[in-house]
Amino acid sequence: MTSQLRFGVFSAPFYGMHQNPTLGIRDVINLVAALDEWGYDEAWLGEHRSGGMEIVGAPEILIAAAAERTSRIKLGTGVTTLSYHHPLIVADRMVFLDHLTRGRIMLGVGSGALPSDAWMMGLEVARQRQMMEESLEAIVALLKGEDPVSRKTDWFQLRDARLQLRPYQQPCFDIATTAVVSPSGPRLAGRLGIGMLSVAATSPAGFNGLNGAWQIVEEQAARFGTTPDRGSWRLVGPMHIAETEQQARENVKYGLRKWIEYSKVAAAFGIITQDVNDLNFDATVDALNEAGWAVIGTPEMAIAQIERLVEQTGGCGAFLHFDHNWANRQNTLYSYELFAREVIPHFRADNQARQASLDWMTANKDAFHMEMSGARQSAASQYNAEREAAAR
Numbered sequence: 404m405t406s407q408l409r410f411g412v413f414s415a416p417f418y419g420m421h422q423n424p425t426l427g428i429r430d431v432i433n434l435v436a437a438l439d440e441w442g443y444d445e446a447w448l449g450e451h452r453s454g455g456m457e458i459v460g461a462p463e464i465l466i467a468a469a470a471e472r473t474s475r476i477k478l479g480t481g482v483t484t485l486s487y488h489h490p491l492i493v494a495d496r497m498v499f500l501d502h503l504t505r506g507r508i509m510l511g512v513g514s515g516a517l518p519s520d521a522w523m524m525g526l527e528v529a530r531q532r533q534m535m536e537e538s539l540e541a542i543v544a545l546l547k548g549e550d551p552v553s554r555k556t557d558w559f560q561l562r563d564a565r566l567q568l569r570p571y572q573q574p575c576f577d578i579a580t581t582a583v584v585s586p587s588g589p590r591l592a593g594r595l596g597i598g599m600l601s602v603a604a605t606s607p608a609g610f611n612g613l614n615g616a617w618q619i620v621e622e623q624a625a626r627f628g629t630t631p632d633r634g635s636w637r638l639v640g641p642m643h644i645a646e647t648e649q650q651a652r653e654n655v656k657y658g659l660r661k662w663i664e665y666s667k668v669a670a671a672f673g674i675i676t677q678d679v680n681d682l683n684f685d686a687t688v689d690a691l692n693e694a695g696w697a698v699i700g701t702p703e704m705a706i707a708q709i710e711r712l713v714e715q716t717g718g719c720g721a722f723l724h725f726d727h728n729w730a731n732r733q734n735t736l737y738s739y740e741l742f743a744r745e746v747i748p749h750f751r752a753d754n755q756a757r758q759a760s761l762d763w764m765t766a767n768k769d770a771f772h773m774e775m776s777g778a779r780q781s782a783a784s785q786y787n788a789e790r791e792a793a794a795r
Contacts, residue, residue: 407634407720408709408713408719408720408721408722408750408751409444409445409637409720409721409722410443410444410445410721410722410723410724410742410743410747410750411438411443411444411445411446411447411476411477411637411721411722411723411724412434412435412438412443412445412446412447412723412724412726412739413447413449413481413600413602413637413639413723413724413725413726414431414434414446414447414448414449414481414726415449415451415456415457415459415726416430416431416448416449416457416458416459416726416728417456417457417662417665417726417727417728418430418456418458418728419456419658419661419728420455420456424458427458428458428459428465430732431448431459431465431469432465432468432469432472433472434446434726434736434739435448435469435472435473435476435478436469436472436473437736437739437740438476438739439472439473439474439475439476441739441740441743441744442743442747443476443739443743444476444477444721445476445477445478445479445509445637445721445723446469446476446477446478446479447478447479447480447481447482447509447511447600447723448462448465448466448469448478448479448480448481449462449480449481449482450462450480450482450483450484450487451516451517451520452517452520452523453517453519453520453523454517454519454665454668454669456665456669457517457669462480462481462483463480463496463497463500466478466479466480466500466504466508467500467503467504470500470503470504470507473507475507476507477507477508477509477577478500478504478507478508478509479508479509479510479511479577479579480497480509480510480511480512481511481600482511482512482513482580482581482600483510483511483512483513484512484513484514484515484516484520484531484535485512485513485514485534485535485538485539485542486514486515486521486526486530486531486534486535486538486558487515487520487524487526488538489559490538490539490541490542490545490559490561491541491545491561491564493510493538493542494541494542494545494546494566495566495568497510497570497576498546498566498568498569498570498571499568501570501571501572501576502568502571504571505571506571506572506576508571508572508576509576509577509578509579510542510576510577510578510579511578511579511580511581511600512535512539512542512578512579512580512581513535513580513581514531514532514534514535514581515528515531515535516669517669532587534556534558536591537554537556537558537559538559539578539580539591539595540554540595541554541559541561542578543578543595543597545561545564545565545566546566546570546575546578547574547575548565548566548569551563551564551565552564552565577597577598577635578595578597578598579592579597579598579599579600579635579637580592580597580598580599580600581599581600581602582599582600582601582602582616583601583602583603583609584603584606584608584609584612586616586619588601588616589616589617589619589620589623590619590623591623592620592623592631592635593619593620593621593622593623593624593626593627593629593631594623594624594626594627594629595627595629596624596627596629596630596631597635598632598635598636598637598720599616599620599635599636599637600637600639600723601613601616601636601637601638601639602639602725603639604638604639604640604712605638605639605640605641605695605696605697605708605712606696607694607695607696610695610712610715613638613712613715613716614715614716614717616716617631617633617636617716617717620636632720633716633717633718633719633720634720635720636716636719636720636721637719637720637721637722637723638712638716638719638721638722638723639722639723639724639725640696640697640698640708640712640722640723640724640725641696641697641698641724641725641727641729642697642698642699642705642708642724642725642738642742643655643697643698643699643727643729643730643734643735643738644698644699644700644701644702644704644705644738644741644742644746645700645701645734645737645738645741646701646741647701648699648700648701648704651699651700651701651738652685652688652699652700654729654730654731654734654738655688655699655729655730656684657729657730657731657734658727658728658729658730658731659684659687659688659699659729660684660687662727662728662729663687692704695708695711699729702741702742702745702746705742705746706746706749706750709722709746709750724739724742
């Protein structure tokens with residue numbers, strides 16, 4: 404376990420068809436502002452264009468709005484689908500945001516979670532991974548700024564391209580690629596020397612792949628001469644907590660079923676199975692908790708889940724809540740606040756010195772009580788002597 408573990412949110416975000424989408428967009432900004440107040444480290448905001456539930460199509464604009472409401476939390480695209488954008492535009496926008504936020508920006512990249520998005524743009528899903536890698540190679544070269552970049556692929560061209568602003572963060576802001584189950588994410592992270600967002604870390608397949616993922620990163624880093632950094636590895640998983648497990652279960656009756664139904668349709672990560680969906684509500688929660696896919700319960704259950712993930716990886720940099728809209732607004736915010744108050748301190752040793760002080764005082768309480776009793780007796784004797792002297 405590391406005392407340097409960071410915490411944050413990975414938010415699509417998701418909003419049910421019964422909810423006001425305009426208010427939903429404001430909810431994201433308000434959530435990030437609350438996370439900033441509660442001491443969270445990072446917020447990653449998504450990019451989607453179909454399905455009706457994941458309603459943010461321009462994470463950079465949302466980040467700019469959230470930046471004006473926050474002061475310390477880092478803000479990242481979670482993620483920019485590189486096959487949808489020219490690489491010069493992506494790099495230029497992110498550098499601009501880096502200056503706008505005074506160094507609080509992060510770039511998350513992926514090949515695309517929703518095939519329906521690609522369909523509308525006439526893109527072949529089978530080509531998106533290759534397109535992402537071609538774009539990311541160009542973006543990394545542009546951000547290094549060593550020489551003008553000239554590249555030509557079958558979908559973009561760069562001619563003597565360079566950025567007119569250098570990143571505010573030196574030498575550059577964090578870049579992280581999604582990693583699901585296959586080795587493609589770790590391979591790319593190691594080859595380019597960037598971080599990873601393990602977005603399905605708690606699914607059975609994703610969890611089982613964690614112990615080998617870093618080995619792939621290190622193998623590729625050794626081959627291409629990059630320096631791997633476990634601190635740039637972020638694990639993503641869903642949680643909803645309350646004071647009691649029963650209360651948490653009651654809370655998620657609000658939206659868990661709707662979210663499962665959407666996940667089956669979207670098929671983004673393949674982590675919600677038909678058999679789970681066919682169970683009754685309590686059995687569904689039992690199955691998700693027992694499989695380690697989710698935590699619907701207490702702060703103690705959340706701590707155990709994160710410890711389990713850290714042990715499986717051998718060491719990582721951050722845990723990110725997979726924002727899901729399972730509970731209503733009030734209970735969702737309280738879950739995040741409770742996590743900040745009772746889970747984060749466990750991993751940061753915030754109370755270690757306090758506990759040591761209490762233990763020391765407890766171990767010496769008898770001696771301290773004797774000192775205090777002696778002091779009281781001395782004070783009483785002095786007072787009585789002063790009264791007697793005054794009476795004479």
